[in-house]
Amino acid sequence: MTVMDRRSFTALVGATAAAATVLPVSASSAAPAASRSRGRGRRSLPTPYVVGHRGASGYRPEHTLASYTLAAHMGADFIEPDLVITKDGVLVCRHEPEISGTTDVSERPDFAARRTTKTLDGVATTGWFVEDFTLAELRTLRAVERLPQVRQENTIYDGLWQVPTFEEVLKLRKQLSLDLGREIGVYPETKHPTYFREIGLPLEERLVPLVQRYGLNNKNAAIRIQSFELTNLLMMRSKMKVKAPLVFLTSASGTPYADDRTYAELLSPAGLRTYADQIDGLGPDWSQVIARNSDGTLGAETALVKNAHAVGLEVCPYTVRAENQFLPTDYRIGADPNDYGRVMDLLHRLYDAGIDGIFSDNPDVAVVARDTWRG
Numbered sequence: 319m320t321v322m323d324r325r326s327f328t329a330l331v332g333a334t335a336a337a338a339t340v341l342p343v344s345a346s347s348a349a350p351a352a353s354r355s356r357g358r359g360r361r362s363l364p365t366p367y368v369v370g371h372r373g374a375s376g377y378r379p380e381h382t383l384a385s386y387t388l389a390a391h392m393g394a395d396f397i398e399p400d401l402v403i404t405k406d407g408v409l410v411c412r413h414e415p416e417i418s419g420t421t422d423v424s425e426r427p428d429f430a431a432r433r434t435t436k437t438l439d440g441v442a443t444t445g446w447f448v449e450d451f452t453l454a455e456l457r458t459l460r461a462v463e464r465l466p467q468v469r470q471e472n473t474i475y476d477g478l479w480q481v482p483t484f485e486e487v488l489k490l491r492k493q494l495s496l497d498l499g500r501e502i503g504v505y506p507e508t509k510h511p512t513y514f515r516e517i518g519l520p521l522e523e524r525l526v527p528l529v530q531r532y533g534l535n536n537k538n539a540a541i542r543i544q545s546f547e548l549t550n551l552l553m554m555r556s557k558m559k560v561k562a563p564l565v566f567l568t569s570a571s572g573t574p575y576a577d578d579r580t581y582a583e584l585l586s587p588a589g590l591r592t593y594a595d596q597i598d599g600l601g602p603d604w605s606q607v608i609a610r611n612s613d614g615t616l617g618a619e620t621a622l623v624k625n626a627h628a629v630g631l632e633v634c635p636y637t638v639r640a641e642n643q644f645l646p647t648d649y650r651i652g653a654d655p656n657d658y659g660r661v662m663d664l665l666h667r668l669y670d671a672g673i674d675g676i677f678s679d680n681p682d683v684a685v686v687a688r689d690t691w692r693g
């Protein structure tokens with residue numbers, strides 16, 4: 319796909335999505351009544367709801383205010399900041415503590431000496447770490463596109479924008495809600511919570527007061543707090559008295575860090591029953607909802623949605639991306655891994671599976687797919 323093709327496609331689906339967003343809440347909430355009672359905070363949410371993954375990261379460098387703003391304008395119901403923390407204890411939006419993949423820090427001679435190797439959740443990791451920078455220092459850096467070989471168009475924005483704080487995102491969410499005439503939710507994820515707690519910078523102690531201060535600590539608020547570690551979600555619920563909806567992120571394999579049960583055990587019907595009453599939803603890899611065959615083609619639906627719904631949990635899988643290389647092999651169009659494939663069809667299959675929400679780097683596409691899926 320040429321740059322012009324990609325821009326035209328983006329403009330087209332963006333315009334369609336923008337038209338859809340002017341519908342009043344009541345008209346855009348044609349969800350089946352049964353799904354309304356699942357989880358918390360479902361009042362007035364379209365089903366499936368659309369989460370702008372790291373903003374509209376298919377079109378802008380991820381985790382920038384520009385990316386979040388575009389996602390909301392494209393029709394996303396939520397914007398998704400991943401949260402890490404600075405040396406002076408400020409929550410900021412990056413996908414990981416190591417920031418050389420998404421900022422220009424490696425080009426800054428004044429920070430060259432901060433390059434180091436640390437053990438992150440048991441994995442030796444080399445680079446520049448957010449917790450070694452004060453907020454003032456971090457603000458001198460600029461965001462860059464994570465996938466320049468895949469999303470070359472996005473590199474025109476390299477160097478323009480700062481790393482946002484979580485508080486800025488909370489303010490932006492409020493302003494976008496006013497501007498667009500519909501409530502834009504926020505879907506923050508605590509990244510590596512045990513790691514940050516062990517180095518004396520616990521994320522939750524900063525997160526919960528902000529959620530409270532911005533009026534989002536109630537079960538119907540336009541927020542979901544997510545984590546790949548179940549233990550910090552349960553701690554926030556029991557010890558920190560968090561009322562806001564909580565979503566446990568899961569992987570197709572492995573064990574949550576600092577846990578003794580595997581994701582598979584935690585997602586079994588018996589495993590789900592041990593914590594379902596304390597949280598509100600699951601965020602699985604989408605391949606845990608519809609399996610992929612060994613040849614990379616799309617396989618059969620799993621029992622995960624049914625099992626989660628049976629214990630009152632909503633299901634919002636991650637992450638649908640439009641490019642061929644991220645799609646099942648039988649959903650690709652042509653041989654270029656960076657061209658767009660049959661992403662609409664994949665979204666329709668996931669919507670058919672009964673999911674309650676979807677994370678996408680292309681929120682405009684997920685919104686159009688929802689409109690066409692509803693017929």
Ligand code: G3P
Pocket residue numbers: 371400413507544567601636637677
């Ligand atoms: O939070 C949902 C999804 O974002 C989880 O994956 O690695 O993109 O944060 P990741």
Ligand code: CA
Pocket residue numbers: 398399400507
């Ligand atoms: Ca995330």
